[in-house]
Amino acid sequence: MPRLKLELLDNDLVNQIISEGIALLESPGIRVHNREALELLANAGAKVDFQAQIACIPESITRQALKTAPHEFTLFDLKGDPAVHYFGDKIHFDPGSGGLTIIDSQTERPRLPVTSDLIKFVKLVEALPQVDAQSTAFICSDVVPEIGDLYRLYLALIYMNKPIITGAFRKDTWLPMKEMLSAVAGGDQALASKPTAVFDVCPSPPLLWSETTCQNLIDCARFSIPAQLISMPLAGATAPVTLAGAVVQHTAECLSGVVIHQLTKEGAPIVWGGSPAIFDMREGSTPMGAVETWMISSAYVQVGKALGLPTHAYTGMSDGKIIDAQCGLESMGGNFVAALSGANIISGCGMLDLESCLSYEKLVIDAEMIGMVKRFVTGIEVRDNPIALSLMQKSGHKGNFLSLPHTRKWYREEQYLPSEVIDRASFEGWKSRGEKSTFERARERAEKLIAAYQPTKITGELRQELRAITLRAAETFGMQSLPPLPKGE
Amino acid sequence: MANELFQKMAQSIIDGDSEVAVELAEQAIAQGIDPLEAISNGFVTGVNKVGEAFSVGDVFLPELVMAGDAMKSALATLEPELKKLGSAREILGRVVLATVEGDIHEIGKTLVGSMLGASGFEVYDLGVDQPAEKIIGKALEVNADIIGMSALLTTTMVRQREVIEELDKEGLRPRIKVMIGGAPITRDWFEKIKADGYSEDAVGAVKIAKGMVGKADQ
Structure with missing residues (x-):
């Protein structure tokens, strides 16, 4: 079966983008606001101006880093089973992360999320088979902002089995986050050999590694915890307005990340990812649902593949504020483009409002989308040979396929069977079930799935340990106690 | 064992x-x-x-x-x-099924027949394109409790009414109950033609039929 594949760039263009990216690292170089990284670069032979905090990286260093970066790796779930294979054109999905608000299921308007919201969200992700990994979806407003990053990882670890895409907002919260992951895995070595988490690390456009994210990048490499480069060129504002130009900037930023990472530890796993956008010339916003945003993403994924690296894309989101038609069409478009581009992990389901808001209902609807997209990408397969000749000669003109074992054998693989969120009833059937909108059906399904959640096998001892790590961090920032978790869990 | x-x-x-x-x-x-x-x-x-x-x-x-x-x-x-052994299986009821005259669609109807049969009804499926007299004739012949009629087209569903009117004329209702189904069938239509039951799907049809013969699930 020929694989379905979307490639927006021809080979010459891919090569030109890569060589321009490499040339940008030589001149004007990359800004690195991190002493350790500058030293690593200087020791490797880069021309480093410590005063200006700029490193000019010769092509040979970049090429060497690309040689040692692994082509693939696997994320494991908390039971120790492989769950997400960053490899080739395999695709997986995880929710958007770092949201500031959640859509209230009753008012259908955004509000600040609290501990109980994130717990519900984690449970919902566990229950949706289409979603392959957790994300540290949003920041809880009932803890001090300084521990916003590690607190969401803490909550997720209590309730999840799936692996998680996470990230740190500070230099000093990365370590407690690693401690938690290590505690769950049974030590640093176990975590390195069977990673359960990926840390997103974001260079700042254009061509800058901030102190914090650069340190996160180095720390990930040191402990062999996978790092995911999230380069965010904003085409027309902090990056060239041309789509190809934005991809060049993305390439340069990601290459610099690969270099710093591999100089820290050769062979540590790293992902070629991002969250680019065009700059909206009317609103001055960063539309994730814009067709050009998808195009930049598809193109950089192609570049990443040409470099032999595992890839990530941030799509499947909407800029709409409520769960409406815009929300659906933008999410579907982005998911299709990223999936057909073969991005190994596609982040963004459940997210809307310019990458700032999450919704249980959107997540449930997006899961159906992902089911359809995964089905599409699998393509049309030949199950029997001859395809239908023997079958149809035997069945003649009877038209009784519904009652044939052949149908029963294949229909679940041939057809993606959506949940009741997708309405395919007759008009009367829809009417008799209460004339519900997509949002209402999604809300009901979310409630049902969350209520049916089964606790993981996490021990009381481990829960205590994770809570102690979190509390220690909270105390550092003047918070003396953590919000209580629901009883009996 | x-x-x-x-x-x-x-x-x-x-x-x-x-x-x-x-x-x-x-x-x-x-x-x-x-x-x-x-x-x-x-x-x-x-x-x-x-x-x-x-x-x-x-x-x-x-x-x-x-x-x-x-x-x-x-x-x-x-x-x-x-x-x-001289014993007879308890039959919940006898059902004559057909797709009405002028209509050749039968997936739904066959499904209903299959589920009714599996649930303990004796089912006589006449097939497609069946005129009123044939349906009623068969019902009388086998002493049916229920006639089930399917139609997929809005142009043929009117035939369901003809069968009901014919049954009423002959004084055969309520002895014989009528259930209807098919894509264009709505509750409005069901009420309008005064049928005794209708269902959206085969599982629902079994429930309706059981109710009609006084054997509703507890």
Whole structure:
């Protein structure tokens, strides 16, 4: 079966983008606001101006880093089973992360999320088979902002089995986050050999590694915890307005990340990812649902593949504020483009409002989308040979396929069977079930799935340990106690 | 021993495996197990399970149809033994099914027939394109409790009314109840033509039919 594949760039263009990216690292170089990284670069032979905090990286260093970066790796779930294979054109999905608000299921308007919201969200992700990994979806407003990053990882670890895409907002919260992951895995070595988490690390456009994210990048490499480069060129504002130009900037930023990472530890796993956008010339916003945003993403994924690296894309989101038609069409478009581009992990389901808001209902609807997209990408397969000749000669003109074992054998693989969120009833059937909108059906399904959640096998001892790590961090920032978790869990 | 066999019987229906269902029915006969018990404690349990699983969306039409077919095969194997023993299987009711005149669509109707048969009704499926006199004639011939009519087209669904009017003229209702189905059938239509029942799907049709013969599920 020929694989379905979307490639927006021809080979010459891919090569030109890569060589321009490499040339940008030589001149004007990359800004690195991190002493350790500058030293690593200087020791490797880069021309480093410590005063200006700029490193000019010769092509040979970049090429060497690309040689040692692994082509693939696997994320494991908390039971120790492989769950997400960053490899080739395999695709997986995880929710958007770092949201500031959640859509209230009753008012259908955004509000600040609290501990109980994130717990519900984690449970919902566990229950949706289409979603392959957790994300540290949003920041809880009932803890001090300084521990916003590690607190969401803490909550997720209590309730999840799936692996998680996470990230740190500070230099000093990365370590407690690693401690938690290590505690769950049974030590640093176990975590390195069977990673359960990926840390997103974001260079700042254009061509800058901030102190914090650069340190996160180095720390990930040191402990062999996978790092995911999230380069965010904003085409027309902090990056060239041309789509190809934005991809060049993305390439340069990601290459610099690969270099710093591999100089820290050769062979540590790293992902070629991002969250680019065009700059909206009317609103001055960063539309994730814009067709050009998808195009930049598809193109950089192609570049990443040409470099032999595992890839990530941030799509499947909407800029709409409520769960409406815009929300659906933008999410579907982005998911299709990223999936057909073969991005190994596609982040963004459940997210809307310019990458700032999450919704249980959107997540449930997006899961159906992902089911359809995964089905599409699998393509049309030949199950029997001859395809239908023997079958149809035997069945003649009877038209009784519904009652044939052949149908029963294949229909679940041939057809993606959506949940009741997708309405395919007759008009009367829809009417008799209460004339519900997509949002209402999604809300009901979310409630049902969350209520049916089964606790993981996490021990009381481990829960205590994770809570102690979190509390220690909270105390550092003047918070003396953590919000209580629901009883009996 | 018998319990184990009953479980296997139920499973053969759930698997939609007619061959295994027939084999198990033959085993029951050979072991001298009461065929009525084999049906009600074995095969019917399987039918009910599949029906429930369909209702909650765990299984779909192919499983439902194949379960119906397997049930039919098992019953066909047990019938002669029942007759020999002089006992008759309790029949919930007799149903004459047809797609109305001018309409040749039958997937839904066949599905309803298969589910009704599997649930204990005696089903006479006349097929497609059946005029009123044929449907009513058959109902009288077999002493039917229920006539079930399907139509897929808005142009042919009016034929459902003709059959009902004919039945009323002959004074055959309420002795014979009428249930209707098909894509264009709405509650409005059902009320308008004064049918006795209608359903959106095959599992619902079984419930309606049971209610019509006073054997509603508890």
